[in-house]
Amino acid sequence: MLATVSSSPHFVAPAVLAVSDTNPSLTERLAKHLCRPVPKNVQDRARLHLLDWLGCVAGARRSDVAAVVRAAEPDVLTRAAFLGNVLEMDDVHRAAILHPGPVVWPAALSAAREAEAPFAAMLDGGVRGYEAVIAIGCTLDARHYALWHNSSTAGGFGSAAAAGSIFGLDTGSLVAAFGNIGSIAGGLWHMRHAPVMTKQLHVAQAAASGLWIARLARHGFTGSRGILEGAQGFYTAMTERPDPLALDEGWRLHQVSFKPWAACRHSHPAIDAALELKARGALHGPVSLETYADAIAFCDRPEPRTVIEAKFSLQHSIAVVALRGEPRPEDYEPDAIADPELAAFRAAVQVAEAPDITARYPAHFGARLTAGGETVELADTRGDPERPLPVEGVLNKARSLIVWGGLPEREADRAIALALEGDSVADIVVMLEDWT
Structure with missing residues (x-):
């Protein structure tokens, strides 16, 4: 049965199933799925993602967002929640088109601090958080995104x-x-049209709201079981045709990609292809980039004016590779944006959609780059499960971000030891207090 909401001729309900009184709702299925035990190897993988998030927080210490939240927010984990996405280097799940780490880890650490829970329980919570956000994210359609x-x-x-x-x-x-969390869900993309801090608010609000609502539920606060598929629920309001909720035996944490470069993930296939062309000595103008439609919608910015616009500029990222090599955080700062050589190279980059690459998206983030008489085509990019970043790569990324954030090298050693070998939530909270 299709859900119906209104007889108004202006309303067209999406094709979602009505809530049944006899069958489990979608959130009931998800909740049961999350109750499985978390294996040790998955906990170990979670430690790497925790370290990756810590590096992203440290790397954002000198940002304008950090200055604001340092003055405005008294709680260390709230401050950290605002920082995990600032550099656009946080982990990402391609099919769900979202960043789990900066939402999940502040909530997991906050709940563990509040409940005085052991480190293993905090890791289990992190794994289950990744599973839930990805499971829901994978149901969301193009209209939603x-x-x-x-x-x-x-x-x-x-x-x-x-x-x-x-x-x-x-x-x-x-x-x-x-x-309850589905009932208050939000976060409109309109903030992309101005150089504002709202994207970080989205992440912090999602982390804080989930913590708050779980705390209420712990004491008996009730919420609708049919919030996803209900007649006036999440899918009806926010999607045209959601995909089915798929719950597999494994844990989706292993599907999450690490991001090696300080730019929007949609630009990473182009960066990766550009690095291959540069290694061949062929990355010189004119340059032709073909990629999927969302990469163009979000990152076709030949003349970026701000740090965030540069991070969302295919042209700028390719120019950085051509003239400077592997992109570093400083390559998206104002001095780099104003560099006349980078500006000239950006103007030589032509961008177009490739329908065949769009057809493989979002399961695969690909690009086809042509320059100097040669073409490189990539179906997947560095850091994806098909082309994984080795453990040493994750550690090196964390080290470089912590130092970029203005901290001494010993803080990188501290973070690596606490995240990968430690068993104290309190020690991580103290470290973040020192950082923020």
Whole structure:
């Protein structure tokens, strides 16, 4: 049965199933799925993602966002929640088109601090948070992503799952938490049209709301079991035709990509291809880039004016590779944006959609780059599961970000030891207090 909401001729309900009184709702299925035990190898993988997030937080210490939240927010984990996405180097799930880490880890650490939970329970919460945010994110369609920031709208399900796991919520209480987080989900992409800080607010709000709502659920606060598929629910309001909720035996944490460069993930296939052309000595103008439609919609910016616009500029990233090599955080700062040589190279980059690459998206983020008489085509980019970043690469990334953030090298050693070998949530919170 299709959900119906209004007899108005102006309303067209998406094709979602009505809530059944006899069959489990989608959030009931998800809550049951999350109750599985987390294997040791998945916990170990979670430690790497925790370290990656810590590096991103440290790297953003000198940003304008950091200055604001340092003055405005008294809680260390709230401050950290605002910083994990600033550099655009946070981890990403391609099919869900979202960043799990900066939403899940602040909520997991906050819940563990509050409940005085052991480190292993915090890691389990992190894994379950990743699973929930990705599971919901993978159901969201192109209509949703055109208007809504998936890390924000789906993100609250991840933070609620992480905190709920650490608080020991039973399935009924977790379903109630999902009902409430879905009811207040939001995060419009309009902020992309101005040089504002709202994207970081989206991430921090999703993390904080999930924690808050899981805390309420812990004490009996109720919420709708049919918030996803209900007649006036999440899918009806925010999608045209959502994909089915797929719940597999494994844990989706292993599907998450690490981002090696300080730019929007949509630009990474172009960066990767540009690095290959540069290694062949062929990366000189004119340059022709073909890629998928969303990469162009978000990152076709031949004349970036601000740091965030540069991070969302295909042309700028390719120019950086051509003239400077592997992109570093400083290559997206004002001095680099104003560099006349980079500006001239940006003007030589032509961008177009390739329907065949779009057809493989979002399962694969690809690009086809032609310059100097040669072409490189990549179906996947560095850091994806098909082309994984080795453990040493994750460690080196964390080190470079921590130093970029103005901290001494010993803080990188501290973060690596606490994240990969430690067993104290309190020690990580103290380290973040020192940093922020």
